[in-house]
Amino acid sequence: MEFGEESSPALAFEKNAFELTVEDVYDISYVIGRDLLKISSTGEEVSDLQFRIVRVLEMFETLVNKYNLSVEELKMERDNLKAELDRIIREGSSSSGQTGQQTVGANQLVVDLNDPNRPRFTMQELKEVLQERNQLKAQLMVAQEELQLYKSGILPQSEPTMVDVDLSTPPATEDSSSTVNEKTTIGKLFSFRRK
């Protein structure tokens, strides 16, 4: 039951625009039509005016209708989303009761510290590692190509370049001044042992 729906059609004029219903538009049409009839009943100018007023009222009817439908739809959607949110919060709080009732905010992650597969490195660290790997890979490929060429006798045997992977080097300490043993990020993270 619509509150504020009066039987007197003229009261539709006093309503707030956003509370109008299509019934109000029809009441307004009735009142305006009746009043227009009182002013003048003949003449093509009046006829054109009447036609335009009716056209405007028809457009008004469409708008009011669309507006009310949209309001209804949005309300329903909002209510649905609210209900879903409540449901999820309830589910979330009931399952986290096992780990000691944490309330998790939005955009947060709970990590089990005993999980061997837990995330441990930052994006930045990962980026650096990958860059270095790519570099080393490229260098390795170049070295392999050279080796091939030496083997096939194309290139004369000369001083080895770049990387010296000398397997006869005595075991060196971590702080060795050897030029080969660069302190790379990989080295830092994974303690290589050179033979």
Add this chain to the structure above:
Amino acid sequence: MEQQQKQDKTIRKLKKQLKLYMKKVEDLEANARQTISSSDTSMPVRPVHIARKEKEFQGMLEFKEDDTGHLLKNLVVDLKPRGVAVSFTPGLPAFIIFMCLRYADSVNDDRRLSTLLNSTISSIKGVIKRKGNDFEVVSFWLANTCRLMHCLKQYSGDEVFMVHNTAKQNEQCLANFELTEYHQLFGDLAIQIYRQIIKSMENILLPLIIPCMLEHEAEQGVLGSKPTGLRKRSPSCPDEALTVEVLLQRLSFFHTTMSQHGMDSDIIKQVVKQQFYIISAVTLNNLLLRKDMCSWGKGLQIRYNVWQLDEWLSERELSGCGAKETLEPLIQAAQLLQIKKNTEADAKAICSMCSSLTTAQIVKILTLYTPVIEFEERVSNTFITTIKNLLKDRAESSNLMMDAKKIFSVTFPFTPSSVALETIQIPASLNLGFLIRV
């Protein structure tokens, strides 16, 4: 032989003259062209605005016979009784159909005319059949059928119906056809629709009458419910207490709807009178069957409710329509419940007062009368016998119950309209673009 020669001579002479004149005309034209071109150089011609003469519309709508079905589908069968176009111009469908009629009449096409008229009648009948329970639909078509019928009369050329016409309207009277038979046909259709409107209203009112008029118990000390002040348009929610206010809300809804459809006020008055009769009869019949309704307090309650109904009539300016008079039996019954019922003088007073109640009804009420207060006594048998004696000379029916199904016969007095047909332009929302305004 001689004559033929003479004629041949005349022909040759005339041919020569004709050639001569043709040459002359050619020469003149050449000269005229020369003078125009020579004057061109001396006087530059200003562009002159050619104004189109204002087209005067005649208030007709051109349509093809094949369009009749489409026309009636959009204008009758599928038309909603509530919308911008029809609220703005009450009776618009009737005017549109009549303007098409005028066109068929003007081109002297009797077949197009009769197809339109007959299809209109059957379409309206179809709508009433299918949607007879929808009060708004039935009211809408009662109003429009009457308007169409009035148009047929107003523009018939019959002087009786032309008294209030403007000069222009008189010009627009039907030129070629006499449609008096259709006056009768539309009149019959209107009566049919009237019966249906009473029925549809009855269906809505019946569940309300007894609770609102009889059963509702007012708060102690305060007669009647708290006035809401609002007489709402649509049916209220079921949780609301069924008071006389609720009944009045329905009546207001009916009245407003009929007015907005452009129903003739004469017809509205007859409808209201019929409504009040139904309320009166149903209430009284129920009272006559129930002991618990026959008390002094109930008498007071009924009189209050009747007063509210009367107030409603004044508000709506319907005081003279005869509705109040139909409530008379109910009013007298309520008075009977309140009046003293002991002495012979009382009996005489009762007999003169209850002019609208039958003896059977008076006796029944007295028999059922239940005193509420301790020391009040039931009506004595001797008193009832006294009453019977006083009334035995009455010549009346022995009916106890009122005939709640009785419908007063309806009339449709001619009501011309001042609407100027040539000013009507069909609103876009009616989807009648195939009609051409003439």
